[in-house]
Amino acid sequence: MNYPDISEVAKLSGVPASTLRYYEEKGLISSNGRRGLKRTFDSDIYEKLGLIALGRAAGFTLDEIAAMMSPDGPRIDRGRLTEKADELDEKIRQLTVMRDGLRHASACRAPSHMECPSFRRILRAATSGRIAPPANPAPGK
Template identity: 65%
Template sequence: MTELDIAEVARRAGVAASTLRFYEEKGLIVSTGRRGLRRQYDPGVLERLALIALGRTAGFSLEEIARMFTPDGRPRIDRRMLAGKADELDRRIRELRVLRDSLRHAAACPAPSHVECPTFRRILDDAVSGSLRPPPKRRVPPH
């Protein structure tokens, strides 16, 4: 397969050319040379860019992502690091669920004012202390 120029890689990977230059500066990708003023890349760079995008989406730093490749560019992913990141995401998901449920409670709270709602007051206290907890389940009155 023929080499791809920077514009084609940027288009196919969905990133700006400046991002490609930045990734190259950080050692995440390597150009194979230049044709005129345009950097050229091996088509395999697209898979590497996909792995970088996946790592960024998962919350890995560029330094962590760089360590996921061998010097010749092949993936070398530390499974313990992946498991640790998955655990971190699980914690964040739990926090976000509590936050979502707190917002839903505040939106639907029947109290005349949020400051009069004991659940909302607890949410405020928890937010200040950094320990949001799930609000208690509301009992549904019998019809």
């Protein structure tokens, strides 16, 4: 069987080799050996990378994703999926409020934004924490 090496996986998946090595270090993926100096992977590596990408897009940390991986396949806690969906619902609500506020502020006819009652409500919401700032995690975390 011809196992893809790290450069092939990087090329076909679009995931840099450095990220693949980091994922292996974190326990998200594992190589099955080496061809010369290059790591090789089982053919299911692309499926695993897809699961990692999906998890990241849903807002899971790499540690949370690693906890879901096992040699027998993913072990995904359905309760945790529900919790993440609830977190996304709240984020969508916050972003909707922010979007609507920005649209209003851009079209508001008040002499200044500070004189606009709607804009002032948005300020109060931001001050009270009801509109959370966007998360800014370090790359790869």
